[in-house]
Amino acid sequence: MIMSETAPVKAQDTPIDELARICGQVRRDIVRMTHGAQSGHPGGSLGCTEFMVALYFRILQHDPAQWDMDGRGQDLFFLSNGHISPVWYSVLARSGYFPIKELATFRKLDSRLQGHPTTHEGLPGVRMASGSLGQGLSVAIGAALAKRLNGDDRLVYSLHGDGELQEGQIWEAAMFAAAHKVENLIATVDWNGRQIDGDVDDVMPLGDLKAKWASFGWDVLEMNGNDLADVLRTMGNAHGRTGKGRPVVVLMHTEMGQGVDFMMGTHKWHGVAPNDEQAARALAQLPETLGDY
Amino acid sequence: MPTFSVRAHKDTRSGFGAGLLALGEANNDVVALCADLTGSLKMDAFAQKFPDRFFQCGVAEANMMGVAAGLTIGGKIPFTGTFANFSTGRVYDQIRQSIAYAGKNVKICASHAGLTLGEDGATHQILEDIGLMRMLPGMTVVVPADHDQTRQATLAIAEIDGPVYLRFGRPKWPVFIPEDLPFTIGRAQTLVQGKDVSIFACGHLVWQAVQAAEMLAQKGVHAEVINMHTIKPLDVEVVLGSVGRTGCAVSCEEHNRYGGLGDSIAQVLALHAPRPQEFVAVNDTFGESGTPDQLLIKYGLAPSDIVSAAERAIRRKG
Structure with missing residues (x-):
């Protein structure tokens, strides 16, 4: 088989050491995209890299070459915290949804890679606009209901920020999913404890997050989102818990800025792009593995 | 009529x-x-x-x-x-x-x-x-x-x-809309033909407009009544055709005078064929409790309000 630039990776076969190599390249993409645009959100993108790479190269049952809006017979993913678009665009391109070189257009005029993801410019792999927070869980639930009505036994996944859980609509959706027994949905939360204005506990504490989801009727799991082995193990466990009358949520402990030492341990890199010197320092920590775009 | x-x-x-x-x-x-x-x-x-x-x-x-x-x-x-x-x-x-x-x-x-x-x-x-x-x-x-x-x-x-x-x-x-009248999204329905003034209405106000046209007819004024059931996309052809014949317009809606049917028609007229237009709509205020009929009268959406607006529009033709 001849591999073209956009040929789909055999998602389910990717070994863990290869996943680690992809993570390194995705992190380079994130730094280079936000540096190139001089805007965007590197912190959360870096923190979710292991999860997103594991999702697209191992967990999702999907065929990028067969992409269409309805996604029948495929697993679906919705990014609710749309501001971490750099990591999503990188894994979409690297898994074959669109040409890798298009990452260079991120946030630039006439690009399909808008600052926040959208269907409006027709980018393959994106099924919903997101950015205004709190809306993606409702959308994922609707898509899961459509799969149920269509007799489609594939799953729907979603990702949410922890700060995003401050939006009331999330809890409306949480109630609805339990009431309607949406059992073909795995929601995940990037629980990095930080948001734009500071630590979540200082801005607006979430209380006992596990107990909150459980009391809303969800099956709750936890994992270290920066540990590939734990991600694969826990997401496999989550998969096994679908189809049992309850929606599943995975609370994922991550470090905002993971992989770039000076972006870790602070909320300051939530939505700030590195300058030339900072980008060089970051890239020096992230060896090129698959080739830059 | x-x-x-x-x-x-x-x-x-x-x-x-x-x-x-x-x-x-x-x-x-x-x-x-x-x-x-x-x-x-x-x-x-x-x-x-x-x-x-x-x-x-x-x-x-x-x-x-x-x-x-x-x-x-x-x-x-x-x-x-x-x-x-x-x-x-x-x-x-x-x-x-x-x-x-x-x-x-x-x-x-x-x-x-x-x-x-x-x-x-x-x-x-x-x-x-x-x-x-x-x-x-x-x-x-x-x-x-x-x-x-x-x-x-x-x-x-x-x-x-x-x-x-x-x-x-x-x-x-x-x-009351005649059963044989075809309904198509985006195509306005001309319910009454007239030469003196075009009355554009939507929703409950279409019935008010038909009643107003009957009252105007008794005064010798021939009003055209058009049901603008689709606000967007607006039937520009029908709006311009009617106002081209009558020379003035009245818009009628159960809505604030800003942002609704009236503004939609005014924009078409301003762009293509400026003519006098009068607005029968709620005058930038909130409503209140009451019966529907009481409220339509108090807030200026009764057939008699449409008659007055039509007469003002006709006078402004000059």
Whole structure:
């Protein structure tokens, strides 16, 4: 088989050491995209890299070459915290949804890679606009209901920020999913404890997050989102818990800025792009593995 | 002028309920969502007949809009039902991002619009919804005139691939649009032909406009009455054709004078053929409790108000 630039990776076969190599390249993409645009959100993108790479190269049952809006017979993913678009665009391109070189257009005029993801410019792999927070869980639930009505036994996944859980609509959706027994949905939360204005506990504490989801009727799991082995193990466990009358949520402990030492341990890199010197320092920590775009 | 026989008095929301039931029978992809107002929206029959395709959302309209948007991914055609206020203002950002910007095939069906909601008062009487929905790129906005037309409109919007706002109301209202008149989204209906003034109306105000035309006829004034059941896309051809013959316009709507049908027509006239226009609409204020008839009189939406507006418009022709 001849591999073209956009040929789909055999998602389910990717070994863990290869996943680690992809993570390194995705992190380079994130730094280079936000540096190139001089805007965007590197912190959360870096923190979710292991999860997103594991999702697209191992967990999702999907065929990028067969992409269409309805996604029948495929697993679906919705990014609710749309501001971490750099990591999503990188894994979409690297898994074959669109040409890798298009990452260079991120946030630039006439690009399909808008600052926040959208269907409006027709980018393959994106099924919903997101950015205004709190809306993606409702959308994922609707898509899961459509799969149920269509007799489609594939799953729907979603990702949410922890700060995003401050939006009331999330809890409306949480109630609805339990009431309607949406059992073909795995929601995940990037629980990095930080948001734009500071630590979540200082801005607006979430209380006992596990107990909150459980009391809303969800099956709750936890994992270290920066540990590939734990991600694969826990997401496999989550998969096994679908189809049992309850929606599943995975609370994922991550470090905002993971992989770039000076972006870790602070909320300051939530939505700030590195300058030339900072980008060089970051890239020096992230060896090129698959080739830059 | 032609006289209109009133076949019955029925609420337009019941026309929506009947249309939704018929759609459910005809198309397995039609699904419905409601936020704890199933009885008020007349969605009971659909819910009972198609329980797997009906989703009770509770008092949580924001989530309802998002779930509806998600249901389109997989080919469903979702119809959401709640009051007009909770269908628009309360959930504007959800509609803007997850439905309009995302280009999703959701039908937002809104009852109890305008003053004729009556006794519940201004918290529930939204008078800004047409404007809010009309401003969203790609949104079709439909405001049918009577029960039977609301049923027709419900069926018709299922055929459009894209987001639609369908606005109707609570009170029993004359059913009078001639049954043989074809109904097409985007095509205005000329109900009365006249040479002196063009009266453009939508929703409950179409009946008021027909009555006004009869009163004007007794004074020797020949008014043209046009049912603008589709606010967006507006039937520009009919607007310009009619005003080209009559030389002046009156717009009539159960809505604030800003943002609705009147503004839509004024923009067409300003761009293509400036002529005098008078606005019969709520004068930038909130409503209040009262019966529908009391409120229509107090807020200037009675047939006599349309007559006065027509006479002012004709005088301004010079």
